[in-house]
Amino acid sequence: MRSTTRGSTGLQVSRIALGTWQLGGDWGAFAEDDAKAAIHRARELGVNFFDTAQTYGFGASERLLGAALRGELRCRRDELVIATKGGLRRTATGIARDASPGALREGVDASLTALGVDHIDLYQVHWPDPKVPFAETAGALKELVEAGKIRHVGVSNYSAEQMAEFSRTLPVETLQPPYHLFRREIEDTELPYTRQHGIGVLVYGPLAHGLLSGILSKETVFPADDWRAKSNVFRGETYGRNLAVVRELQEFAAFRDMTVSQLAVAWTLAQPGVDVAIVGTRRAHHVEASLAAADLSLDEADLKEIDSIVAVAVPVGGPSPEGV
Secondary structure (H helix, E strand, C coil): CCEEECHHHCCEEECEEEECHHHCCCECCCCHHHHHHHHHHHHHCCCCEEECCCCCCCCHHHHHHHHHCHHHHHHCHHHCEEEEEECEEECCCCEEECCCHHHHHHHHHHHHHHHCCCCEEEEEECCCCCCCCHHHHHHHHHHHHHCCCEEEEEEECCCHHHHHHHHCCCCCCEEECECECCECHHHCCHHHHHHHHCCEEEEECCCHHHCCCCCCCCCCCCCCCEHHHHCHHHCHHHHHHHHHHHHHHHHHHHHCCCCHHHHHHHHHHCCCCCCEEEEECCCHHHHHHHHHHHHCCCCHHHHHHHHHHHCCCCCCCCCCCCCC
16 A cells, blocks of 8 residues: 655545545444454555545534444554544534634544544544634634644635635644545645645545445445435436546546556546545455555546546536535
8 A cells, every 4th residue: 555644744644535424324324343344354454544534424423433443443553543533513403614713622532532632633624614714713723733632724615715724723744635536626726826836635435425436336326314315416417428528437447457447546646736536345356456545646638538528528526515
């Protein structure tokens, strides 16, 4: 497994991070033993970077990840990089953004307990909260760094302008944005900003939440408790047009002895300024194929041909806290 250094953090991490949103309940039911086996297999293959969030089942994903890694967290804690996110809370009607100092302090303590650790390597504000001044959010996290509860601070889903405002109080060390072949807006502003300021980039959704997995079709029916069942990305004309693009990408990938999902992850890692891609799976036998993408190389000719294939795709958005 290839590794890289995350921006100014100095953290040495695998270029593939194992994501755990799928362990929080928003992607349908699963067997915990299968999920733990997938986490163990990722470790065996060299993954040392794991990304979760308090809002993934409000502790469920963090607890499962902590339980699966319990032995190594006790004996080889320094070899693991655990990232989590906070700044969202449950309400009577769903989920709300809350990056207030009090909520963040409570959230960090809850994440430490759920994970079973005494510090979090990378703590990220999950979504910008327009109701709380960024200086207050950054100031609270600075205090938590000084207290030793978190080591490094990043943000997720922030714009370049928002990162600049946050950094006036506490430098943003990492950014976690959505990024895949059908969603590329960060190339215009966020990636140039992070490269200029030495900010590490960990992208989520490189498989477009399954659209680039190669296993979906117009006949695919998502379970009612899977957020994609209610998403316009996975229905109608847009979905059909993008599935046609995926089929072309599959042919391109097969000619190069790779799957379309491996191609999609390798493409994100080939982009200037992208350090790490998050890949999520709940089954051990999928892990090896997913991680192989870190060792694949795409040359300039490949990247140009990929661009020509996706030129007719319909750009899509993704889930928000309010939507899920």
